Amino acid sequence: MRLDLTGKRAVVCGSTQGIGLARAHEIALLGAEVTLLARDEARLHEAAAALPRPAGQAHAVAVADFAVDASLRRAAESLADAGGAQILVHNTGGPPPGQAIDADPEDFVRAFRMHIVSGHALVQALLPAMKAAKYGRVINIVSTSVRQPIPGLGVSNTVRGAVASWAKTLSMELGRHNVTVNNILPGYTETERLRSLVNGRAAARSADPKAVADELRATIPLGRFGEAAEIGAVAAFLASPAASYVSGQSIAVDGGRTSTI
Numbered sequence: 001m002r003l004d005l006t007g008k009r010a011v012v013c014g015s016t017q018g019i020g021l022a023r024a025h026e027i028a029l030l031g032a033e034v035t036l037l038a039r040d041e042a043r044l045h046e047a048a049a050a051l052p053r054p055a056g057q058a059h060a061v062a063v064a065d066f067a068v069d070a071s072l073r074r075a076a077e078s079l080a081d082a083g084g085a086q087i088l089v090h091n092t093g094g095p096p097p098g099q100a101i102d103a104d105p106e107d108f109v110r111a112f113r114m115h116i117v118s119g120h121a122l123v124q125a126l127l128p129a130m131k132a133a134k135y136g137r138v139i140n141i142v143s144t145s146v147r148q149p150i151p152g153l154g155v156s157n158t159v160r161g162a163v164a165s166w167a168k169t170l171s172m173e174l175g176r177h178n179v180t181v182n183n184i185l186p187g188y189t190e191t192e193r194l195r196s197l198v199n200g201r202a203a204a205r206s207a208d209p210k211a212v213a214d215e216l217r218a219t220i221p222l223g224r225f226g227e228a229a230e231i232g233a234v235a236a237f238l239a240s241p242a243a244s245y246v247s248g249q250s251i252a253v254d255g256g257r258t259s260t261i
């Protein structure tokens, strides 16, 4: 299988921890030079220093806060000025939990900025490099709520559907440049976000977090939470030449939990 990414550049967002960091690791293992992007500069440098370098590649960091327009624009411009990248993995922290009906209308605006405006600005910044290389991969980390809304994640459910529509539309527009656009829909994955969601649900019901985690596990055919590396492996495949005919897809990596076909 053609998995080699030597000579390719990748920008991996939300990559100081969790799913983003695992994806950066898997993509670096295939030989790509990776730019890690998030808000915390010190943790970015620490993470970049620990990435694999099988092709002797040099990794880099970019600091940006997707919630702040000027910060996003600056990062997008400097990534473009630095020559862009052929691979963009778009990812960031998920919106806070809560029922949709209780959300402040501005919460939806914030979520749209974090999950769509940021991705769109980065795609536009990196597209010239993708077109020049006749090789582009845009991979969005979304959620299984694209298929089945998750109770208690009202704003998240709403914006994830919008991300899937944006990505599908882009896949139709960019295919002629050999740029593929796909979404990964992670299920319950062992990260800080999952721990805080479990703790929040437990606190709301005065329940033991372990009991809440066990209830969630019981909904997963494979009987366990996913590991971030298992999401990273699918992202690395989608970034690779082997995935050249996969585009416009939303791929659940959830241990079989989503019950739609």
Ligand SMILES: NC(=O)c1ccc[n+]([C@@H]2O[C@H](COP(=O)([O-])OP(=O)(O)OC[C@H]3O[C@@H](n4cnc5c(N)ncnc54)[C@H](OP(=O)(O)O)[C@@H]3O)[C@@H](O)[C@H]2O)c1
Binding pocket: 013, 014, 015, 016, 017, 018, 019, 020, 037, 038, 039, 040, 043, 064, 065, 066, 067, 091, 092, 093, 094, 095, 114, 141, 142, 143, 144, 185, 186, 187, 188, 189, 190, 191, 192, 193, 194
């Ligand atoms: N874990 C799960 O079970 C699960 C399931 C389904 C979907 N997801 C979704 O998958 C995505 C990643 O999940 P995760 O569990 O890996 O999340 P996480 O552990 O909370 O990590 C989020 C990453 O995004 C960065 N980030 C947060 N806010 C940012 C901002 N304003 N601007 C730029 N970067 C920002 C964080 O770094 P800094 O703090 O340094 O900025 C961090 O590297 C989220 O959208 C999440 O909702 C997760």
